[in-house]
Amino acid sequence: MQARGLTKRFGDRDALKGVSFEAAPGELVAVIGPNGAGKTTLLSILAGILTADGGDVVVDSGAVGWVPQQAALYRRLTVEENLLLFARLEKHPDPRASVEEMLELSGLGERRGEIVARLSGGNQQRINIAIGLLSRPSVLLLDEPSVGLDPRQRARLWEFVSGLAVRGTTVIFSTHDIQEAERYGRRMLVLADGEALFDGSAEELREAVRHDAADPAASDNDFETAFVTYLQHRGH
Ligand SMILES: Nc1ncnc2c1ncn2[C@@H]1O[C@H](COP(=O)(O)OP(=O)(O)OP(=O)(O)O)[C@@H](O)[C@H]1O
Numbered sequence: 001m002q003a004r005g006l007t008k009r010f011g012d013r014d015a016l017k018g019v020s021f022e023a024a025p026g027e028l029v030a031v032i033g034p035n036g037a038g039k040t041t042l043l044s045i046l047a048g049i050l051t052a053d054g055g056d057v058v059v060d061s062g063a064v065g066w067v068p069q070q071a072a073l074y075r076r077l078t079v080e081e082n083l084l085l086f087a088r089l090e091k092h093p094d095p096r097a098s099v100e101e102m103l104e105l106s107g108l109g110e111r112r113g114e115i116v117a118r119l120s121g122g123n124q125q126r127i128n129i130a131i132g133l134l135s136r137p138s139v140l141l142l143d144e145p146s147v148g149l150d151p152r153q154r155a156r157l158w159e160f161v162s163g164l165a166v167r168g169t170t171v172i173f174s175t176h177d178i179q180e181a182e183r184y185g186r187r188m189l190v191l192a193d194g195e196a197l198f199d200g201s202a203e204e205l206r207e208a209v210r211h212d213a214a215d216p217a218a219s220d221n222d223f224e225t226a227f228v229t230y231l232q233h234r235g236h
């Protein structure tokens with residue numbers, strides 16, 4: 001997937017000011033940056049649910065899966081009913097088969113008959129992701145997927161998502177957890193005020209951040225604080 005010079009304006013606010021980047025098959029890209037940086041706007045445009053004002057998105061082949069931050073689930077329906085509903089909405093040739101596949105893949109098989117409202121936040125998030133995967137996308141976009149998950153559920157989420165990447169799915173996710181971005185993102189895209197400040201490996205970002213840190217020796221211990229300094233030095 002490739003984004004070239006994406007711009008988006010809401011009223012008099014520039015949410016994206018010409019963002020370009022590329023993600024190869026099987027690559028995990030973390031999009032990080034302060035509130036209002038444009039992360040959700042960028043992911044929504046890549047997902048095709050929001051139109052850019054300028055620039056374009058090129059998807060090599062296959063579908064793009066979208067996992068929004070707020071799961072649009074029908075809380076009174078069961079896990080299986082939710083998946084079936086979305087498979088039908090997306091006009092799958094064989095909705096039941098797609099649902100079986102997703103129950104299997106997401107490990108939700110045993111909970112298929114449970115009412116969504118009674119599931120934990122983590123399991124609801126798994127359904128949210130399963131819906132994003134229904135179209136068997138070659139590119140999966142996740143907006144802050146780990147928010148509200150406990151450490152074990154977080155680990156499970158990343159185990160699952162990393163497995164998809166190993167099998168060739170391009171995964172692009174946003175997060176406010178710098179440590180998580182570093183751990184799971186093979187590449188990091190730093191956005192601030194609609195601009196891409198950095199695009200590179202976690203190690204390269206560490207290097208750049210260390211360079212800027214108030215106390216370079218401390219930057220390894222507290223990467224998050226060092227990252228804030230890095231943003232400050234760039235006027236954010
Ligand atoms: N539908 C909208 N209407 C008006 N302004 C919007 C809309 N969506 C986003 N914006 C503005 O665009 C900018 C980027 O927002 P966006 O939601 O993409 O940021 P974000 O990086 O996802 O932030 P957060 O970390 O808080 O989720 C913000 O200034 C926001 O107020």
Ligand SMILES: [Mg+2]
Nearest residue numbers: 039040041143
């Ligand atoms: Mg957002």
